Amino acid sequence: MSPSPPVPDAGDTSTSRGRGIRFAGVSKAFIAGNGARTSAVREVDLEIAEQQFVALIGPSGCGKSTLLRLADGLLEPDTGRIAIGDAPPRPGPAIGMVFQNFRLIPWRSVRDNVGFALEGRGLDGTELKQRVQAQLEQVGLAGWDDHYPAQLSGGMRQRVALARALIGRPGVLLMDExxxxxxxxxxxxxxxxxxxxxxxxxxxxxxxxxxxxxxxLLADRVIVMGGGAVLEDLPIHLPRPRRSTDARRAAEYSQLREHLWSRIRDLVLADPASAFFGRHVQADGEGG
Incomplete structure (x- = not known):
């Protein structure tokens, strides 16, 4: 993807360049159909500095996606407080969101899917077109404006979703796998x-x-979660700017990978809901 100039901000004061995120004593539980209460997030204290890239990792069901939805304002915490900058989170242009399943509008073109994020922002047609075109160039989709999602590969669809999330210059970008x-x-x-x-x-x-x-590869910090709680906050000091091939050559990368994988593996093996639960216990028994 060739370098291109930043997309103009169009004077939108609702967005900013990297807002901090703070979770203070945040808990969230859900009630199942049978009335059982499941704790998804438990007393999370986490502060993310402006412009920082933080990854959440952990076994399935550990609370990662719930924490993301709390940060977006899509969910309210049962206890504790969340702040984006100095204000509680709320869905809007200051927060961009990218999902695993793309969530593109199938009957809209690439141009209109990306421009959808700017609708209602008071831009005239020419300015809107210029901003969309600039953002498409940044994600390597110049010339694909008039295509529709069904005509694109999975990677191209995710580029459209990323362009849509970034075109409003959000201070916070939330990405769910x-x-x-x-x-x-x-x-x-x-x-x-x-x-x-x-x-x-x-x-x-x-x-x-x-x-x-x-x-x-991506993060400045990796947050390990398990059972709805933050278990470890691991700083990543690999130099930036990064590329995947360069990062993996670093001696520190192998050490960090071994440490993180060992931590995640132990969490999965200790989870009663996992298909792998108890395998380490069996191995210990066989060794005796």
Whole structure:
């Protein structure tokens, strides 16, 4: 993806360059159909600095996606407080969101899907078109304006979703396993593209993933979650700007990967809901 100038802000004061995120004593539970109460997030204290890239990792059901939805204002915490900058979170242009399943509008063109994020913002047609075109160039989709989602590959659809999330210059970008459905090669290329886009615009990013390698490549910090709680906050000091091939050559990368994978593996093996639960116990028994 070739470098291109930043997308103009169009004077939108509702967005900013990297807002901090703060969770203070945040808990959230859900009530199942049978009336059982399930604790999804438990007393989370977490502060993310402006323009920082933070990855959340942990076993399925550990509270990662719930924490993301709390940060977006889509859910209210049962206890505790959340702040984006100095204000409680609320869905809107200051927060961009990218999901695993793209969530594109099938009857809209690429241009109109990306421009959808700016509708109601008071831009005239010419300015809107210019901003959409500039953002499409940044994600490598120049010339695809008039195509529809069904005509695009999975990687291209996710580029459209990313362009839509970034076009409003959000201070915060929340990403819920955005590359999980892509093939390995496309996923790695998208990771490099995301890093390049983040270097240009510098939003604060909270990124949910199940991949240890993805977390290490992208993040300044990796937050390990288990049972709805933050178990570890691991700083990543790999130099920036990063590319996947360079990062993996670093000696520190291998050490961090071994540490994180060991931590995640132990959490999965200790989870009664996991298909792998108890295997370590069996192995110990066989060794005796």
């Amino acid at each position: 955005p590359f999980a459905s892509l093939d390995a090669q496309t996923r790695e290329l998208m990771q490099d593209d995301l890093l390049a886009l983040w270097e240009r615009q510098r939003p604060t990013v909270l990124f949910v993933t199940h991949s240890v390698d993805e977390a290490l």
